Amino acid sequence: MADAECVSFLQWALPHLQLRWLGFRRVRRQVCRRIERRRGALGLADLAAYRAYLGEHPEEWRELDRLCRVTISRFARDRAIWTVLVDDVLPRLAQVATEEGRETLRVWSAGCGAGEEPYTLAIAWRLDFAARWPGLALDVLATDVDDNQLGRAAAARFPTGTLRELPDGWRHDAFDPCDDEQCLREPFRSAVRFVHHDVRSAPPEGVFDLVLCRNLAFTYLDEPLQRAVAATFRSAMRAGSALVVGVHEQLPEGCIGFSPAARSVYVAD
Ligand SMILES: C[S@@+](CC[C@H](N)C(=O)[O-])C[C@H]1O[C@@H](n2cnc3c(N)ncnc32)[C@H](O)[C@@H]1O
Secondary structure, three states, X not given: OOHHHHHHHHHHHHHHHOEOHHHHOOOHHHHHHHHHHHHHXXXXXXXXXXXXXXXXXXXXXXXXXXXXXXXXOOOOOOHXXXXXXXXXXXXXXXXXXXXXXOOEEEEEEEXXXXXXXXXXXXXXXXXXXXXXXXXXXXXXXXXXXXXXXXXXXXXXXXXXXXXXOOOHHHHHHHEEEEOOEEEEOHHHHOOEEEEEOOOOOOOOOOOXXXXXXXXXXXXXXXXXXXXXXXXXXXXXXXXXXXXXEOOOOOOOOOOOOEXXXXXXXXXXX
């Protein structure tokens, strides 16, 4: 598929899915490769025919939505954010939870990929925090809409390259080589529960001290849907809870209930 054809198709299709072209510009080739395969599998001559097919088969929009998922991730992605999390956000949340007599710090990793983000948190907690907060347990709910990602997360087996941003000590203490990959050791797995969930739906049960939603809602969804997802997150947080977004992301204008605290970090009012 020629690039111009790809761009024109995505600029037409994405708004129908409440997705935004701006988020997809850099990853358009991988998405268009999948669309091209789908078009071929349906036996359609070209993208114009696929557009017509979408008009005649409304259920195909669900398939197109699935083809638009971007799944790339890695451990301790964007180290600057992890530094703020470990040095500032987590200690503050742990301190407040302890003062309020709570025994568990609850985290929601929304759009958790194959587990790289929630497992990074579990590693940071066990190797850096647990000794300082002996009365506090970490409970991470990690959700994703893609069952393939959730299956990979459960296997906890990762290509070595996805560990490149992890501090050496954490990598050494948390992983064992297995074949040509790296397997996360058992104690780091048990703090994380993986559940199928779409961020565009009602939030999971419970109140979270920390919500991580990076490189998903605030990149790929259109602004009205971003505001709706932010409201969903806020409804699952208490005043003082933190929301962490991606390093290149920010909450859109008109989001209610959050104040910016640091780059990529918002605190619930
Ligand atoms: C680019 S990855 C980001 C993973 C991780 N948060 C990070 O920053 O490295 C986006 C993830 O969001 C998932 N995803 C896409 N749409 C979703 C939705 N509507 N609800 C929940 N997860 C979604 C994808 O399957 C993928 O695992």
